[in-house]
Amino acid sequence: MKQFSEVAYNSESQTVVIGAGLAWDEVYAALAPYRVNVVGGRVQGVGVAGFLLGGGYSWLTNQRGLGVDNIVAYELVKPTGEVVIVSKSAHPDLFFGLKGIVTRFVLKAFPQKEVWGGLITFTSPQVPDVTSATANFCATVVDPKASIITTYNYVLGKLGVALILFYDGPVPPPGIFDKFLAIPSFTKRVYKREFLSLVMATPVNVIRGQRIAFDTVPLAQYTPTLLDTILNETVFWGKHLNLKSGLVVSYDVEPFLPSILLHGGNVSNLDLATSAYPPSRAVSLSPFIICYAWSFQVFDDFFHKAIKQSAATIRRVAVEEGHNVAQQAVYPNYAVHGRPVEDLYGSNLPRLRRIREQVDPENVMRLAGGFKI
Numbered sequence: 566m567k568q569f570s571e572v573a574y575n576s577e578s579q580t581v582v583i584g585a586g587l588a589w590d591e592v593y594a595a596l597a598p599y600r601v602n603v604v605g606g607r608v609q610g611v612g613v614a615g616f617l618l619g620g621g622y623s624w625l626t627n628q629r630g631l632g633v634d635n636i637v638a639y640e641l642v643k644p645t646g647e648v649v650i651v652s653k654s655a656h657p658d659l660f661f662g663l664k665g666i667v668t669r670f671v672l673k674a675f676p677q678k679e680v681w682g683g684l685i686t687f688t689s690p691q692v693p694d695v696t697s698a699t700a701n702f703c704a705t706v707v708d709p710k711a712s713i714i715t716t717y718n719y720v721l722g723k724l725g726v727a728l729i730l731f732y733d734g735p736v737p738p739p740g741i742f743d744k745f746l747a748i749p750s751f752t753k754r755v756y757k758r759e760f761l762s763l764v765m766a767t768p769v770n771v772i773r774g775q776r777i778a779f780d781t782v783p784l785a786q787y788t789p790t791l792l793d794t795i796l797n798e799t800v801f802w803g804k805h806l807n808l809k810s811g812l813v814v815s816y817d818v819e820p821f822l823p824s825i826l827l828h829g830g831n832v833s834n835l836d837l838a839t840s841a842y843p844p845s846r847a848v849s850l851s852p853f854i855i856c857y858a859w860s861f862q863v864f865d866d867f868f869h870k871a872i873k874q875s876a877a878t879i880r881r882v883a884v885e886e887g888h889n890v891a892q893q894a895v896y897p898n899y900a901v902h903g904r905p906v907e908d909l910y911g912s913n914l915p916r917l918r919r920i921r922e923q924v925d926p927e928n929v930m931r932l933a934g935g936f937k938i
Contacts, residue, residue, distance in 0.1 A: 568584075568586060569584035569586035569669060570586055570587055570591070571583065571584040572584070572587070572596065574596060574599050574601060574674060576599070579601075579673065579675075580671050580673060580674055581596065581601070581671070581672050582670070582671050583603070583669060583670050583672060584668070585613055585614040585668050585670065586614070587612075588606075588611060588612055589605040589611050589613060589616065589764070590609045590610070590611075590761060590764055590765060592605060593605070597759060597760070600676060600677055600678070601674045601676060601677055602625065602674070602675055602676075602677035602760055603635065604621065604623040604626065604629045604630065604634070604672070604673075605621070605623055605632065606621075606623065606764070607622070607623060607714070607729075607764065608764060608769045609767070610769055614667055614670075616898065617632045617633060617663070617667075617670060618663055618664065618667065618897075619842065619897040619898035620632065620842040620843065620896060620898065621633055621898075622819065622821065622896070624680075624712055624731045624733070624760075624763075625675070625733065626712075626825050627710070627711075627821055627822045627824075627825060628709045628733065628828075629675065629828055630826070630827075631826075631828075632672075633663060633829065633840045633842070634828050634840075635672050635673045635829075636663070636670055636671070637652065637671040637673060638652040638655075638660075638670075639660075639669065640667065640668045640670075641659060641666065641667055641668075642665070642667075642668060643665070643924060644665075644925045644929035644930060658923070659920065659924065661839065661840060661841060661916070662841050662916075662917055662921075663841060664841070664917070664921075664930075664938065665925075665930060677760055679735045679758065679759060680732060680733055680734065680735070680758060680759070680760050680763055681731075681734060681735055681736055681755070681756070681758070682729065682731040682732055682758075683729070683730065683753075683755040683756060683766045684727060684728070684729055684753075684754055684766045684767055685727075685730065685750045685753045685754075686725060686728070686750060686752045687725060687728065687748065687749075687750055687751055688723075688725055689725060691726070691748050691749060691750070692724060692725070692726055694748045695728060696715075696789075696792050697744070698744035698745045698748065699715045699787065699792060699818060699820075700789045700792055701744055702741075702742075702744070702745075702820070703786065703787040703820045706741055707822065708741060709824075710732055710733035710734055710737075711732050711733075711737060711741050712731045712820075712821070713728065713729065713730055713731065713745075713818075714818065714819050715817070716729075716817045717796055717799040717815070717816045718799070718813065718814070719799050719800065719803025719804070719813075719815075720812070722807055724800055725751070727767070728745060729766070736757065754766060772812065775812055775858040775859065775860065776858065776859050776861075776862065776865065776868070777856065777857070777858050778856070778857045778868050778901060779855065779899055779901060780854075780872045780873060780899065780904075781852060781854050781855065781895050781896050781900055781901075782853050782855075782879045782880045782883070782890070783852075783853075783880075783894065783895055783896065784850060784851050784883055784890060785823075785849070785851070785883070785889060786820075786888065787820050788886060790882065791879070791882055791883055792818065794878070794879055794882045795816050795818065795879060796816075798816060798855075798875050798878060798879060799814060799815075799816050802814050802857075802875055805871070806857060806868065806871060809859065809861075809867055810859045810861045810864055811857065811858070811859045811868075812858045812859055813856065813857070813858040814856075814857055815856040815858075816853075816854075816855055816856075817853065817854045817855075817856070818853065819851055819854070820851050821849070821851045823849040824849065826843065826849045827846070829846075841910050841913050842896070842909065842913075843894055844910055844911035844912050844913045845894075845912070848889060848893060850893055853879070853899075854899045855872055855875055855876060857872050869901070872901060873901060876901070894909055894910065894911045895908050897909045897936065900936070904936070906936050906937065906938060909936060918938055921938045
């Protein structure tokens with residue numbers, strides 16, 4: 566797929582053709598001279614195709630919707646070898662499903678100026694204050710240009726927080742990030758910068774080459790009780806997994822505005838799905854990811870059971886608080902290996918299976934990786 570590396574900006578249509586073999590930081594670098602951007606990944610190394618096929622949460626999602634909401638068309642290689650251009654008007658079922666061997670995408674493009682933000686790290690004594698500031702941000706900030714990721718980490722026997730602040734403009738308005746900035750930090754690199762610079766600011770390559778598991782919980786809101794639960798899970802599993810060659814135990818809090826799903830689909834009927842994920846746009850959910858990294862294969866089952874148990878605990882607390890997440894679909898890009906596809910696509914699954922039967926009657930794509938429809 567790496568040979569599909571095209572980035573072609575069309576100023577007249579305000580669209581960009583993007584090869585499916587690229588990472589988003591490569592796309593941002595190619596678009597920077599034109600001062601335009603697209604809805605893509607938030608940290609370095611994220612692949613274009615996987616991000617878009619799974620839905621895609623971005624630094625621009627509060628303003629522009631999910632990545633899937635910004636696809637104008639895509640080039641698909643069918644199981645028969647036929648190459649087709651898929652759009653809402655041409656092959657609408659395939660456009661809805663967004664599955665298979667995609668070689669390039671056509672995305673909407675938007676003007677992009679300098680942004681403000683970066684990475685701040687905190688040691689254990691400051692974690693309660695960071696948690697309080699995160700709860701305040703989630704409850705009060707409605708500026709669609711503002712976004713955060715608060716990551717609770719347990720690494721080498723120590724608790725800490727890595728916080729990414731983002732504002733889509735050179736200077737954020739007073740009050741949005743003040744509580745975070747007032748907390749004594751271990752490191753702080755937050756300033757006006759180019760969009761690509763912010764994306765590259767977070768070192769995500771430290772766990773590459775290790776054994777890794779991810780899982781997720783769909784969350785409607787991050788309350789103080791839920792954040793305390795996430796913090797407690799970080800400490801509990803950090804200590805236990807450290808004894809099983811655990812390297813990193815990480816819980817990412819990723820709040821978004823409840824209006825994000827209004828940027829795509831049929832706003833007059835939010836229960837009418839316009840893409841495979843999310844199955845419904847009537848309830849906006851924020852992604853949340855748990856990541857465990859460890860050294861030895863002998864502990865694989867232990868780590869996979871632990872991450873599922875932790876996700877179940879967090880969902881249970883959310884339900885007990887009255888959040889409507891008991892049966893909500895999980896974000897495909899964060900889902901643990903082996904999760905039933907019903908959990909990802911819900912009521913859309915029968916339609917996806919009908920499309921699969923029409924396009925791939927021999928079930929050729931079952932030979933590929935990923936979740937099986």
